[in-house]
Amino acid sequence: MTPIIKASKVTFTYPAKVTALRDINLELNEDEVTAIIGQNGSGKTTLVKHFNGLLKPTKGEVLVEGKDTRDLTTAQLSKIVGYVFQDPDDQLFMSKVYEEVAFGPKNLGFKGKELKSSVKNALKMVGLWESRKKHPLDMNLNDKKLVTMASIIAMKPDVIILDEPTNGQDHQGIVKVESLINKLRKEHTVIIISHNMELVSKVADRVVMMYDSRVIFEGSPKKAFTKKKLLNKTYLKPPLITQLGQGVKGMPSDVLTINELVKELQKVSK
Numbered sequence: 001m002t003p004i005i006k007a008s009k010v011t012f013t014y015p016a017k018v019t020a021l022r023d024i025n026l027e028l029n030e031d032e033v034t035a036i037i038g039q040n041g042s043g044k045t046t047l048v049k050h051f052n053g054l055l056k057p058t059k060g061e062v063l064v065e066g067k068d069t070r071d072l073t074t075a076q077l078s079k080i081v082g083y084v085f086q087d088p089d090d091q092l093f094m095s096k097v098y099e100e101v102a103f104g105p106k107n108l109g110f111k112g113k114e115l116k117s118s119v120k121n122a123l124k125m126v127g128l129w130e131s132r133k134k135h136p137l138d139m140n141l142n143d144k145k146l147v148t149m150a151s152i153i154a155m156k157p158d159v160i161i162l163d164e165p166t167n168g169q170d171h172q173g174i175v176k177v178e179s180l181i182n183k184l185r186k187e188h189t190v191i192i193i194s195h196n197m198e199l200v201s202k203v204a205d206r207v208v209m210m211y212d213s214r215v216i217f218e219g220s221p222k223k224a225f226t227k228k229k230l231l232n233k234t235y236l237k238p239p240l241i242t243q244l245g246q247g248v249k250g251m252p253s254d255v256l257t258i259n260e261l262v263k264e265l266q267k268v269s270k
């Protein structure tokens, strides 16, 4: 299967001379949920901005659906890959939620019924249809984040990137984001950047771990959470359930769910 996104030997240096990516080789498969994790400043946002062409590699190449991002215009790329910014204030600029969400699809040429239905579907999906007349900047961080997600969903890209979707969200917000990702995965390839390992363990098929501008691990969440040394290096801890399992003698170190934990505890206590 051709990867939907392929990065080969990608190095990126910001004009301020900060090298944020070093020799990144990565293949992302269609229809998977990939979680990119790693400490602050390790290069996660810089990496995903290469997937929708906001940034182009200083060295190496990024292929999206087999095409070099340098050969595609931003408009062409935004049909394929949608990026929801880490900070919603960097993305929001219209005075009404509805207009904010309609902006992207309008730019892609959506008109009439198609435009209306894509905006409505996206706002319903994030639970904000009733708030369509509000000013985005008057909303709380939870809802601002959801508006930015709707703006991208309305454009119907193949790949949706959510940069720290649960950042600043309360428990209810986190539950909403989890259920949204589960809806999105049915029709899109999803990439999330997250510091929330509980969320990662629940939604990700694959984990990419970054440290100091490099990818230091890629594999299943189960495997990622047994890599204690690597996680320590990136100041991350496995989800609580996994930590509980790891604290019990004779238990496997890759327990991810409560059901698995109960099963394994029953085995150990026999």
Ligand SMILES: Nc1ncnc2c1ncn2[C@@H]1O[C@H](COP(=O)(O)OP(=O)(O)OP(=O)(O)O)[C@@H](O)[C@H]1O
Residues within 6 Å of the ligand: 014, 015, 016, 018, 019, 020, 038, 039, 040, 041, 042, 043, 044, 045, 046, 047, 086
């Ligand atoms: N516009 C910029 N100009 C110069 N350096 C930058 C710029 N944006 C980011 N950097 C630097 O590049 C490195 C990687 O930053 P990046 O934002 O990609 O990391 P991150 O893993 O997303 O971090 P966080 O978890 O804090 O969001 C950091 O050292 C950061 O300071």
Ligand SMILES: [Mg+2]
Residues within 6 Å of the ligand: 044, 045, 046, 086, 163
């Ligand atoms: Mg970031």
